[in-house]
Amino acid sequence: MDSNIADRLSREYSNLWEETMHELPNGWITPLVAMLDKLYVLSDIERSLSFDAEGLATWVDIRVEVSAICAAAYATPLRLAGKWNPARALACVEALSEFAGQCSETCSVCGQAGALRMPNFGDAVEGVLCDEHNAEAASNVDHAAELYNECRILFPGVHGKAIDLHGIPDFLFDLVSRSLRTIKEVVVDEGSLEGRVLITKLEMVDGQLHVRHTYNDISNASVGALVEIDDAIRFLESRSDELTRKYQMEGGSDATS
Numbered sequence: 001m002d003s004n005i006a007d008r009l010s011r012e013y014s015n016l017w018e019e020t021m022h023e024l025p026n027g028w029i030t031p032l033v034a035m036l037d038k039l040y041v042l043s044d045i046e047r048s049l050s051f052d053a054e055g056l057a058t059w060v061d062i063r064v065e066v067s068a069i070c071a072a073a074y075a076t077p078l079r080l081a082g083k084w085n086p087a088r089a090l091a092c093v094e095a096l097s098e099f100a101g102q103c104s105e106t107c108s109v110c111g112q113a114g115a116l117r118m119p120n121f122g123d124a125v126e127g128v129l130c131d132e133h134n135a136e137a138a139s140n141v142d143h144a145a146e147l148y149n150e151c152r153i154l155f156p157g158v159h160g161k162a163i164d165l166h167g168i169p170d171f172l173f174d175l176v177s178r179s180l181r182t183i184k185e186v187v188v189d190e191g192s193l194e195g196r197v198l199i200t201k202l203e204m205v206d207g208q209l210h211v212r213h214t215y216n217d218i219s220n221a222s223v224g225a226l227v228e229i230d231d232a233i234r235f236l237e238s239r240s241d242e243l244t245r246k247y248q249m250e251g252g253s254d255a256t257s
């Protein structure tokens, strides 16, 4: 979620906030707040038991686990077993369960009604998304797949996740497309370079674009063509670093999200 929202919630619910809640996408903030409100009431019941400044009795430690398709909350009781009663225990379990249930039907991007999307069911991406964000994700995927197919002579036959065009964030996608097309043009024009210039790595690692390439048996290639390819790759690397810094300074805390 956005850092400013996380900061605010961590202050408002300081006795319940836990850093794992920061990992939740923006669309799941409403289910989170609903759960925190219920647990806050639980904490508020017996102010007389408390010794902390806000006068709240903190009954549980909450931890959240999140993936693209679900979120779950876990509670560790802090009060002695004898202090709990059935109604309070049930209220706590219900709050956790409603949180997981609401996330499973809420778009993780925008918070509107959503549904589980899985590639196995014919969806383009995995996640809990509304129709609009599902369509948007599908068009992004096609975008990356088209570019991959168009430039596939530049990639080794087997590469696994080392070539990951789907992981390229929007703000770098144009740059990557232009660079790959430029390199492909040089390779095709030069004829003898086909299959001999290979991009062996093109993926986001810790928010930075990593690019590697190899040359094999290029003795017949013109120096001019090789210089052009080197230049295109160097430009891609330096410009992507610049764009990433700019993106992060403008408020994107993680260039891959």
Ligand SMILES: [Zn+2]
Residues within 6 Å of the ligand: 107, 108, 109, 110, 111, 112, 129, 130, 131, 132, 133
């Ligand atoms: Zn949505």
